[in-house]
Amino acid sequence: METTKVYLSGGFHSMWRDKVKEALEGFKFFDPGDNRDLNFELNEVGVWNKHHLKKSDIVLVNFEATNPVGLGLACEMAYAFALGKTVIFVKEVNHSLKPRYLDFMDNFATIVLEDLDEAIEFIRSYDGV
Amino acid sequence: METTKVYLSGGFHSMWRDKVKEALEGFKFFDPGDNRDLNFELNEVGVWNKHHLKKSDIVLVNFEATNPVGLGLACEMAYAFALGKTVIFVKEVNHSLKPRYLDFMDNFATIVLEDLDEAIEFIRSYDGV
Amino acid sequence: METTKVYLSGGFHSMWRDKVKEALEGFKFFDPGDNRDLNFELNEVGVWNKHHLKKSDIVLVNFEATNPVGLGLACEMAYAFALGKTVIFVKEVNHSLKPRYLDFMDNFATIVLEDLDEAIEFIRSYDGV
Amino acid sequence: METTKVYLSGGFHSMWRDKVKEALEGFKFFDPGDNRDLNFELNEVGVWNKHHLKKSDIVLVNFEATNPVGLGLACEMAYAFALGKTVIFVKEVNHSLKPRYLDFMDNFATIVLEDLDEAIEFIRSYDGV
Amino acid sequence: METTKVYLSGGFHSMWRDKVKEALEGFKFFDPGDNRDLNFELNEVGVWNKHHLKKSDIVLVNFEATNPVGLGLACEMAYAFALGKTVIFVKEVNHSLKPRYLDFMDNFATIVLEDLDEAIEFIRSYDGV
């Protein structure tokens, strides 16, 4: 049986990546965070990320309220959306950036949720492809 | 003869859009700035922009040094890049955001230039398709 | 200059098709209503409609409150949506069918509007592609 | 060996989904009925269904004579057909809706059968892909 | 305005190609018969034909009752069908080949008609794309 592949896009400072991986058994995760120790050049990172975005089934984009910029996450989200991936955009409330900056991004997501837990429950309903 | 279509992505406050249009004769421009008076809802804006990104031949993305956020521009750039458009990313130096935030974006552009004038000269070498 | 092509999907009994054509100058319309006198077989109708849905830029789907079934319209809408067309779904309120039957259809539209006039104004912002 | 994936589209009130699953061993089923207890929002349902329609090999559409509306089923069928899936449309006779409403839908199916049993026998001839 | 392009596939001995061209004004025809005097090698013929099949909107396949083989016509038809073209298959009755040989070919056509005149009337309902 093929496994559903989930790409994790977002910041690297909170523990949200571990939380998702622990909550969802039986999925395959593509996590750019796994390469942080490899000292890749920025173009190597880009090539790795685009490759795995193409190979993923679901792209989970987590725009945490504490994320001050989000440009990398925005690129990954829109890129995956154009490729026809199921893009789940978690947009936390009380964000440090004004809502109007973030709301336009909704146009590049398949679905917008306010909460990582809600996203986890939604992904759980997908099983092996 | 078909006309080369250029989408203009970036901020709305400087006069860069007019500058490009005046400098390049014989091109067709898709400019989201033309709809600013229509009071579209944000999803209408998104639908219009994605439609015209799909129809464009070249996407000129101008990330001016004075642009404080750039999330919308990042989405449009990566979306167009995934669709196989020729994406010209003008990334001004002395940007208010740290270079490392912007440099990752290079991975979602066909070519990166530092100057709007250089981009105009490059586009000029394209004629009617 | 290429012309933006708009496919008109919906019922044949009110005058909405004429209204749209008169309101929007400079567009090319694909209107299955134009073939009503040709006595096509049902498979000929299907071939004509699918051909022109593929060739269109925008598909305007008008689900009038008086339309009692809508199955043909639903097929055309979802077909066009899967092909990546810009699908504008006008869903009139006070519909004879219960809202919950219609609301699921939103998932197969690019944008949902409640009013034909609003759709006309939106399409007007598109010019020759 | 990869398994042939069959999406089940149609009503939720008869036991036809169970019948198909029991009759066909060795297939993987994508059944939106499995999520009925999860209280998904309508857009979550839509995202789940479109995702699994994309991942399926065969889409079995069962338009039972007792199904009074069929708009959701029509959208799923035409969407899958446009994506190039093998769409099997079971159209029961003596339908509560007039035949002319249903017959146009044939244009959005790969094959039309009158009987669920016939569909089951046909699918059985597909083995692991 | 773009013109609808019609590829003519079939035998070279009757005058059916001229008949179609004369009956349908305002269409662009791709007619391999126009190159018969150029003494192309068989691979040049193949390259020309495949190129123009790709560029056509409609492929009109005329399998005349007097055509004793039809292998070239069968290849062009199935090739065009796989590319998503609107393939009109005119299959004359009283064919020199047994019906069961021809009937399987229906699976590689968008629509099957018995008469060239019927095909001409159908194509006439298409106007400039």
Next chain:
Amino acid sequence: METTKVYLSGGFHSMWRDKVKEALEGFKFFDPGDNRDLNFELNEVGVWNKHHLKKSDIVLVNFEATNPVGLGLACEMAYAFALGKTVIFVKEVNHSLKPRYLDFMDNFATIVLEDLDEAIEFIRSYDGV
């Protein structure tokens, strides 16, 4: 490990299908001959065949010298070729049809071989994909 899938296209009267299957271990075969006992309608056969042509990696087309018509085989070959499959066309010499009828078909094959044994040796060099 994924298995290379080979579709067998050609006549049903000699034992060539068994010969290929026995000679090539570790491959998955899609063989329309396996359904000969199921008494499918001709459109069911067409749907099954097109489905499995789409799913195959290699299409082996065997045009035996004793095959008097070949129209079905020609359709399957050109259809698979347009889909980008690796199409191996075995064209036996001393064919009952004149060479000039068969030679045009070369344009719809990836490679042309004169002998089934040669085709078997070539396919053997492909292993699990």
Next chain:
Amino acid sequence: METTKVYLSGGFHSMWRDKVKEALEGFKFFDPGDNRDLNFELNEVGVWNKHHLKKSDIVLVNFEATNPVGLGLACEMAYAFALGKTVIFVKEVNHSLKPRYLDFMDNFATIVLEDLDEAIEFIRSYDGV
């Protein structure tokens, strides 16, 4: 009427580009040689060339006997071939490189000709698309 677009790939030292342009009236040429005075950076050249290869209908690749390397030409040819363009590969005899180096390149061309004049005559049979 749309014009057939021909990309000219090959060396810049003989006058072959002018010869082709003069011999073929009514075609649109994309000629990287036209930008030689613009002092583009090598990545600008690459972006321009790939853009126009994508937009072309026919790619004429002229590997002159005097061309000592041909790596750029090889890249353009294979790139265009993978995109499904009609690639005409003129491979002059008496080449300074051994035939076995050039012959493998045939696999990335739609048709191979030995003479520029032959290519010109072939292209002439294409008219406005």
Next chain:
Amino acid sequence: METTKVYLSGGFHSMWRDKVKEALEGFKFFDPGDNRDLNFELNEVGVWNKHHLKKSDIVLVNFEATNPVGLGLACEMAYAFALGKTVIFVKEVNHSLKPRYLDFMDNFATIVLEDLDEAIEFIRSYDGV
């Protein structure tokens, strides 16, 4: 779990192919060198290579300093790049050909590295897809 497939493109005389295979466990390699003993015709080689380039996830192109021509490698690289593969171009310094001949090739690679070891480390960060 699916395995990441790596195609090895380049010369056949050094031991670089063995080095890569030994260094990277858990990957599937497509190596045209494995067929050198089969005495394939040049078109058989081409068909095999294009087939496996299409099926690969990563194409590793090794342009060794001792490789005097590189035309085959250039074709494979550009072909794979146009298909959207992750193309890693290892371009050794001190090449026997002048840098300006090689540098244009960068435009047909996803990433350019100077060293086979660096490429191996990069590929190692990809695991089962």
